[in-house]
Amino acid sequence: xxxxxxxxEIALGTVMVVAVLLTAAAIAxxxxxxxxxxxxxxxxxxxxxxxxRRRKPVVAAxxxxxxxxxxxxxxxxxxxxxxPGPAGILALAVLVGMVVRRSSYSKAVAVVAGALTVVFLVFxxxxxxxGEVNVVAALNALGWAGAIATGLALRLADRTKKETEERVxxxxxxxxxxxxxxxxxxxxxxxxxxxxxxxxxxxxxxGELDESLQEIESAGxxxxxxxxxxxxxxxxxxxxxxxxxxxxxxxxxVRLFERHGPPVRLDLPQETERWSPRxxxxxxxxxxxxxxxxxxxxxxxxEVDVTVEQDDGSVHVRxxxxxxxxxxPARCGGYGLIGMRERVEALxxxxxxxxxxxxxxxxxxxxxxADR
Numbered sequence: 001x002x003x004x005x006x007x008x009e010i011a012l013g014t015v016m017v018v019a020v021l022l023t024a025a026a027i028a029x030x031x032x033x034x035x036x037x038x039x040x041x042x043x044x045x046x047x048x049x050x051x052x053r054r055r056k057p058v059v060a061a062x063x064x065x066x067x068x069x070x071x072x073x074x075x076x077x078x079x080x081x082x083x084p085g086p087a088g089i090l091a092l093a094v095l096v097g098m099v100v101r102r103s104s105y106s107k108a109v110a111v112v113a114g115a116l117t118v119v120f121l122v123f124x125x126x127x128x129x130x131g132e133v134n135v136v137a138a139l140n141a142l143g144w145a146g147a148i149a150t151g152l153a154l155r156l157a158d159r160t161k162k163e164t165e166e167r168v169x170x171x172x173x174x175x176x177x178x179x180x181x182x183x184x185x186x187x188x189x190x191x192x193x194x195x196x197x198x199x200x201x202x203x204x205x206x207g208e209l210d211e212s213l214q215e216i217e218s219a220g221x222x223x224x225x226x227x228x229x230x231x232x233x234x235x236x237x238x239x240x241x242x243x244x245x246x247x248x249x250x251x252x253x254v255r256l257f258e259r260h261g262p263p264v265r266l267d268l269p270q271e272t273e274r275w276s277p278r279x280x281x282x283x284x285x286x287x288x289x290x291x292x293x294x295x296x297x298x299x300x301x302x303e304v305d306v307t308v309e310q311d312d313g314s315v316h317v318r319x320x321x322x323x324x325x326x327x328x329p330a331r332c333g334g335y336g337l338i339g340m341r342e343r344v345e346a347l348x349x350x351x352x353x354x355x356x357x358x359x360x361x362x363x364x365x366x367x368x369x370a371d372r
Contacts (some may be wrong), residue, residue, distance in 0.1 A: 013051055092115060194277065286340050300356065304320070349367025350365070
């Protein structure tokens with residue numbers, strides 16, 4: 001995400017510089033002299049403000065609009081080409097669109113009103129002759145409308161994405177709650193049966209009662225451990241997971257999986273001190289969900305590979321099996337593939353899941369060892 005953002009900024013800056021150069025060349029050709037200098041300076045100034053908008057978008061938009069208003073008045077009084085030019089229009093559109101997308105409604109409305117004021121000033125400062133179309137005023141109006149439309153569309157997309165993430169988390173917890181219910185019912189039923197057996201032994205074979213009570217105690221301890229693990233997942237508490245090192249967590253998951261599944265070939269790193277709690281929790285989640293998917297959707301798998309590697313400040317998690325891949329892509333409910341992807345990408349990593357080249361299914365996640 002960070003690299004993509006930088007590429008977008010580089011592309012935007014390139015477009016703005018090209019717009020400034022083309023506008024300056026056009027003014028130098030038609031007006032002659034140094035008339036192009038003021039427009040080029042204003043275009044570069046507004047472009048620089050637009051490229052520095054991310055930390056304080058409202059402040060950047062305010063400074064950009066005030067600068068544009070001043071440019072309009074100076075150009076009108078000094079008899080210079082109309083402002084803002086194409087580069088300035090693009091810069092103002094980026095500033096206004098950013099505020100509409102990110103800021104509160106009150107701040108967005110204020111900035112949109114300020115941009116509309118600039119459009120109105122451009123219209124008043126222009127001096128069309130006869131039936132000449134006021135091109136600069138029309139371009140500023142189009143830039144204003146386009147900024148609002150783009151900002152609102154991106155705001156809606158961000159809201160939809162956030163709601164989707166919340167729904168994924170809620171569905172995961174509901175699934176875990178059902179799992180908790182089934183697990184508790186299973187263990188409690190076993191405890192009830194063992195307690196009934198103990199009562200019979202107490203009457204008929206008292207000497208064997210102690211052994212039966214030990215079995216009940218052991219079963220109760222196992223039940224508490226299993227329920228505590230699921231409740232911890234329901235709480236989504238990464239601090240609890242980080243109490244153990246990542247290799248220990250993964251080994252525990254593999255041991256539980258191998259009780260009722262195929263053998264697992266496990267490869268883990270030795271040193272994980274640099275991993276943050278969120279990275280450790282994410283590795284645990286990716287392995288857990290992948291093994292769960294194998295148990296549910298590839299029961300015919302005969303071999304599973306779980307590899308966790310660390311190199312150059314990144315953690316690489318790879319889970320592969322040789323079973324059929326049918327049914328996996330359709331599982332969009334619960335945490336699933338969507339949840340794994342969201343969690344990995346939220347830490348600045350990359351996620352890929354799909355059929356292997358030969359047969360089976362592959363989950364591949366790479367994320368930074370340090371939490372961003």
